[in-house]
Amino acid sequence: MTRLELLKQLSEAVAVSGDESELRKIIREQIKDNVADLKTDTVGNLSGVKKGTGETALRVLLTAPMDERGFMITNVGDDGLISVDEIGKHDKRYLATQRVAVGKEKQPGVMLWVPIHQSRATAIQQIDSISIDVGAEGKGGVKAKPGDRVGFLGRFTEISNTVVRGKAFDSRAACLALLEILEGEPFPFDLHFAFTAQSHILTRGAALLANRIQPNMSISLSGVLANDVPGNPDEPEYNAPVKMGYGAVLRMNDQGFTSSRVITRHLRKTAAEQNIPLQIHAQTYDRSDTASFGNSFFGIDAVMLGVPIRYMETPNSLMNLNDLDALIALTRAGLQTLDTPGDK
Amino acid sequence: MIDLKAHLKTLSEAHGPSGYESPIRALVQEAWTPLVNSFETGKLGDLIAVKPGNGAEPRPRIMLCAHMDEIGMIVKRIEDGFLYFAALGGIDARTLPGMAVLVHGKRPLPGVVALPAWYDSAANMTDYAPLSDLCIDLGLSAGEVAELVQVGDIITMDAPVLELGGKRLAGKAMDDRACIAIVTRTLELLQGRAHNWDVIAIASTQEEVGSHGARTIAWQFQPDAAIALDVTYARQPGVSHGAYAYGAGVPVSLGANFHPALYQAILDTAEKLEITTLADPLPGHSGTDAWAIQVAGEGIPSALVNLVIRNMHTTVETVDMGDIERTARLLAEFIADLSPDFLDKLRWGDEE
Numbered sequence: 144m145t146r147l148e149l150l151k152q153l154s155e156a157v158a159v160s161g162d163e164s165e166l167r168k169i170i171r172e173q174i175k176d177n178v179a180d181l182k183t184d185t186v187g188n189l190s191g192v193k194k195g196t197g198e199t200a201l202r203v204l205l206t207a208p209m210d211e212r213g214f215m216i217t218n219v220g221d222d223g224l225i226s227v228d229e230i231g232k233h234d235k236r237y238l239a240t241q242r243v244a245v246g247k248e249k250q251p252g253v254m255l256w257v258p259i260h261q262s263r264a265t266a267i268q269q270i271d272s273i274s275i276d277v278g279a280e281g282k283g284g285v286k287a288k289p290g291d292r293v294g295f296l297g298r299f300t301e302i303s304n305t306v307v308r309g310k311a312f313d314s315r316a317a318c319l320a321l322l323e324i325l326e327g328e329p330f331p332f333d334l335h336f337a338f339t340a341q342s343h344i345l346t347r348g349a350a351l352l353a354n355r356i357q358p359n360m361s362i363s364l365s366g367v368l369a370n371d372v373p374g375n376p377d378e379p380e381y382n383a384p385v386k387m388g389y390g391a392v393l394r395m396n397d398q399g400f401t402s403s404r405v406i407t408r409h410l411r412k413t414a415a416e417q418n419i420p421l422q423i424h425a426q427t428y429d430r431s432d433t434a435s436f437g438n439s440f441f442g443i444d445a446v447m448l449g450v451p452i453r454y455m456e457t458p459n460s461l462m463n464l465n466d467l468d469a470l471i472a473l474t475r476a477g478l479q480t481l482d483t484p485g486d487k
Numbered sequence: 488m489i490d491l492k493a494h495l496k497t498l499s500e501a502h503g504p505s506g507y508e509s510p511i512r513a514l515v516q517e518a519w520t521p522l523v524n525s526f527e528t529g530k531l532g533d534l535i536a537v538k539p540g541n542g543a544e545p546r547p548r549i550m551l552c553a554h555m556d557e558i559g560m561i562v563k564r565i566e567d568g569f570l571y572f573a574a575l576g577g578i579d580a581r582t583l584p585g586m587a588v589l590v591h592g593k594r595p596l597p598g599v600v601a602l603p604a605w606y607d608s609a610a611n612m613t614d615y616a617p618l619s620d621l622c623i624d625l626g627l628s629a630g631e632v633a634e635l636v637q638v639g640d641i642i643t644m645d646a647p648v649l650e651l652g653g654k655r656l657a658g659k660a661m662d663d664r665a666c667i668a669i670v671t672r673t674l675e676l677l678q679g680r681a682h683n684w685d686v687i688a689i690a691s692t693q694e695e696v697g698s699h700g701a702r703t704i705a706w707q708f709q710p711d712a713a714i715a716l717d718v719t720y721a722r723q724p725g726v727s728h729g730a731y732a733y734g735a736g737v738p739v740s741l742g743a744n745f746h747p748a749l750y751q752a753i754l755d756t757a758e759k760l761e762i763t764t765l766a767d768p769l770p771g772h773s774g775t776d777a778w779a780i781q782v783a784g785e786g787i788p789s790a791l792v793n794l795v796i797r798n799m800h801t802t803v804e805t806v807d808m809g810d811i812e813r814t815a816r817l818l819a820e821f822i823a824d825l826s827p828d829f830l831d832k833l834r835w836g837d838e839e
Contacts, residue, residue, distance in 0.1 A: 453601070
C-alpha cells in the first residue's frame with residue numbers, strides 16, 4: 144500500500160469519538176509485526192512499545208489521536224429521518240448538506256436542506272435541526288438506532304502534487320506520522336506510543352496513559368488549525384500564525400497547557416540544525432484544539448507537535464504533505480537526539 | 488434496456504453549468520444516438536434530437552424538453568491565490584462552505600469553498616456568509632493560481648452520486664439531468680412503437696439563468712405542443728407548499744402556463760395506465776422552460792411534468808429511480824397515443 148493509499152484509508156475510515164474500532168483495526172494491521180505489547184485499554188487507546196537500542200532508560204510517550212468529530216443518533220422518526228447530537232465541536236457553518244455514514248453498517252445518508260426557493264433563513268442551522276435521510280420510507284428502513292454514531296463520508300483527494308483534501312486530517316495525518324515513525328529506525332530508548340481514543344471528548348483517553356506508562360516526557364502529535372486564508376488587516380488577532388506549507392508546528396501553549404520549556408528548546412534547536420521547517424504557534428486566542436487538552440500530564444515534560452491543516456474542523460480540510468514530512472522528520476530527529484534527563 | 492442509474496450517474500457527475508453545457512451535450516447525444524434519427528445543435532448549444540413518427544406527412548410535432556445545464560459559479564476576482572466568485576444561476580451560498588468544487592482553469596483544478604479567516608470572530612458565527620464573502624482555496628501558491636486560473640473561468644460543484652436506500656440517488660444537477668434521464672427512457676420505450684407525431688427531444692441550455700435555450704429552440708422549431716420536464720419539491724421537513732412524497736405519483740402542473748386540454752390528455756393517459764397523477768397547482772410563473780416555450784412565436788400549447796426531489800439546488804439533490812421510470816412510461820404511452828387530429832382537441836371549447 145502506498146503512503147497516499149494508507150492516508151486515504153485512514154482519512155476515509157469512520158471512527159467517531161467513543162468508537163474508534165475501525166481505526167484500531169487498520170493500525171493493528173500496519174504495525175502488529177513491528178512493535179511489542181500492543182494493547183487496547185478500557186477507553187480504546189491502542190498502545191504499545193517500539194523497542195529501542197537500549198542506550199538510555201528514558202520513558203518517552205508519543206501519541207496521536209484516532210477519533211474524528213461526528214454525531215450520535217438521538218432519534219429515528221417514523222418518517223425514517225434521523226436526528227442527532229454532536230460529538231466533538233463542529234464548525235456549524237460548514238455542515239449544510241453533508242454526506243454521512245450512519246451506524247455500524249455505515250448506511251449512506253445526507254443531511255436534508257430546505258431549498259433556497261422555499262426558505263432564505265440566514266441563521267446558521269443548529270445540530271438539533273439537522274435531519275439525516277438514508278432513503279428510508281419509515282423507521283424500518285433505518286438500520287441504526289439511537290446511541291449509534293454517525294460520521295462524515297469523506298472523499299480523499301489529491302488536489303495538487305503536495306496538497307490533499309479530505310476529512311479528519313487532524314487525527315489521521317497524526318496517525319500516519321506515528322505509523323511511519325514506528326516503522327523507522329529504533330530510538331536509543333524504548334518508545335511507548337499510543338493511538339488515543341476520545342480526543343474530542345476533552346481528551347479523556349490520554350490521561351489514562353500517563354497513569355499507566357508514567358513517562359518522563361511525551362510528545363503529542365495532532366493537526367493544528369492553519370488560518371492562512373484571507374485575513375483582515377484590521378483584525379490581526381484572527382490572522383494566521385500557522386501557515387500551510389511552512390512546516391511542522393510547535394505549540395507553545397493551548398487553553399489549559401504549556402509545552403515543556405526543555406523539550407521545546409530541544410526541538411527548536413533540532414529543527415534549526417537539521418533544516419526542518421518549523422513554525423511556532425504561540426497565540427493566546429485559540430480555536431480550541433481539544434486534542435491537546437488532556438496532555439497536561441502532571442509532572443511530565445510534554446509538548447504538542449502538529450501539522451498545519453486548513454479548515455480543520457470541517458469535513459473537507461487541506462493539508463500539505465511536505466508539512467507532514469517535516470513533522471515526521473522533526474519528531475524522529477528530536478527523539479533520536481534526546482539526552483538522558485540528567486544532561487538537561 | 489439502458490442502465491438508467493448508470494446513465495444518470497454519468498450525467499450528474501459531469502460538469503456543465505449554464506452557458507457551458509458542451510460536455511453534457513456530448514454525453515446526452517451519445518446516449519440518444521441509438522434512439523433517434525437525427526441531431527442538431529442549436530445556436531445556444533441546445534441538443535435537438537428528432538424521432539420521426541409513422542403517420543403521413545405533414546406530421547404534427549411534440550417537443551419534450553429537459554434542461555442539461557446546472558447551477559455553477561464564475562471567477563470574479565483573484566487575490567493571493569484565493570478566488571472570489573459570482574453565481575451562475577440560483578446558487579445557495581449557505582451550502583457552500585466546505586464544498587468540494589472544480590475550477591475550470593487551464594485544467595480542472597479541485598478546490599474547496601472557504602470562509603476567510605476574519606470570519607472567525609464571534610459576530611460571524613450566527614448567520615451564513617453571503618456569497619461575496621466566500622472564497623475558493625485551490626491549495627496552490629498565488630503564482631501557480633495566476634498561471635492556471637483567470638477571471639471568467641467557470642466553477643462547478645464536485646460531487647459523486649451517492650446511492651441511498653430504496654432506489655434513491657443523491658447528487659448534484661439532478662435538477663434537471665434526472666429529467667434528461669426520463670427523456671432517455673421515454674425515447675427508448677418508443678423504440679419499435681408506432682407513434683403518429685414526430686418527437687423532438689431537447690436537452691436545453693441556460694434554463695437556470697432564464698431558459699434562453701428553450702426560448703430560442705421553441706422559436707426555431709415551433710412544435711405543435713410541448714412538454715417540459717423539470718423537478719419539483721419532494722416532501723421533507725420545512726418544505727411547506729407544493730411538495731409530494733416519493734412514489735406518490737407523477738405531479739402534472741396546472742396554471743396559466745399550461746394548456747388545460749394538454750394537461751387533461753396527459754391525465755387520461757395516466758388513468759389508462761393506472762399511474763397516479765398529482766395535480767400541481769402553479770398559478771403563475773412556473774420557473775421552468777415551459778414559461779419560455781409557451782409564448783414562443785404564435786404560442787405553443789405547453790405542459791409541465793414534474794419529478795420530485797429533496798434538497799433542490801444542492802449537492803445532495805435526491806431522486807427516486809422508481810419515479811423516473813414511471814414518468815417515462817407515462818410519457819411514452821402519451822406520445823404513442825397521440826392521434827393525428829389531437830391538435831383539433833387543443834381548443835378552448837368556446838370556438839365553433
